[in-house]
Amino acid sequence: AQSVTQPDIHITVSEGASLELRCNYSYGATPYLFWYVQSPGQGLQLLLKYFSGDTLVQGIKGFEAEFKRSQSSFNLRKPSVHWSDAAEYFCAVARMYSGGGADGLTFGKGTHLIIQP
Amino acid sequence: GAGVSQSPRYKVAKRGQDVALRCDPISGHVSLFWYQQALGQGPEFLTYFQNEAQLDKSGLPSDRFFAERPEGSVSTLKIQRTQKEDSAVYLCASSSSGRNYGYTFGSGTRLTVV
Numbered sequence: 001a002q003s004v005t006q007p008d009i010h011i012t013v014s015e016g017a018s019l020e021l022r023c024n025y026s027y028g029a030t031p032y033l034f035w036y037v038q039s040p041g042q043g044l045q046l047l048l049k050y051f052s053g054d055t056l057v058q059g060i061k062g063f064e065a066e067f068k069r070s071q072s073s074f075n076l077r078k079p080s081v082h083w084s085d086a087a088e089y090f091c092a093v094a095r096m097y098s099g100g101g102a103d104g105l106t107f108g109k110g111t112h113l114i115i116q117p
Numbered sequence: 118g119a120g121v122s123q124s125p126r127y128k129v130a131k132r133g134q135d136v137a138l139r140c141d142p143i144s145g146h147v148s149l150f151w152y153q154q155a156l157g158q159g160p161e162f163l164t165y166f167q168n169e170a171q172l173d174k175s176g177l178p179s180d181r182f183f184a185e186r187p188e189g190s191v192s193t194l195k196i197q198r199t200q201k202e203d204s205a206v207y208l209c210a211s212s213s214s215g216r217n218y219g220y221t222f223g224s225g226t227r228l229t230v231v
Binding site for chain 2: 032034046049090094102104105107108
């Protein structure tokens with residue numbers, strides 16, 4: 001079974017500083033990988049996803065992530081954070097089907113991002 | 118519709134009461150998923166439908182939990198004899214197929230059992 005580890009429960013970053021959130025996954029084949037953001041009381045918003053091809057994927061709100069198969073990682077980055085980026089961030093993996101599509105997502109426990117003024 | 122719609126947005130139930138949570142997926146989305154998110158945790162998979170067929174219910178925590186999607190569109194998650202540990206946000210997601218595969222989540226139903 002697949003699993004996702006987000007090693008950092010909380011991260012505090014100064015506004016304007018760069019950000020990297022770590023994600024490691026365990027899966028025997030090429031996975032579908034996702035990053036979601038969740039603000040308090042809100043649902044999950046997709047930031048970006050990786051299926052295949054270019055290992056550096058661009059997402060919304062200036063986020064990007066890099067798939068590194070050798071390290072089983074899919075870390076999320078942003079060059080300069082804004083106060084509005086404060087939220088909970090979830091990495092997730094799904095098992096690909098050969099005909100397209102995938103089954104349910106397995107989520108990490110999340111990283112809580114705090115922005116200092 | 119434009120997005121995944123869940124109702125009610127909030128539900129307070131007395132312990133032992135039955136509840137029904139509704140999910141209206143994006144029109145045309147074949148796959149539908151239910152997740153449970155406890156406070157301070159990541160979402161946990163409950164069950165998965167492809168059209169009206171329930172292909173995976175391995176995540177349902179007990180036989181008090183039951184989900185259905187009789188016409189392959191709207192889905193209902195039912196919890197019988199609610200317990201305090203059932204308090205959580207219940208998220209529904211639907212997905213398309215093909216090259217642009219992705220999951221769209223609803224805003225969730227926050228269930229509080231008192």
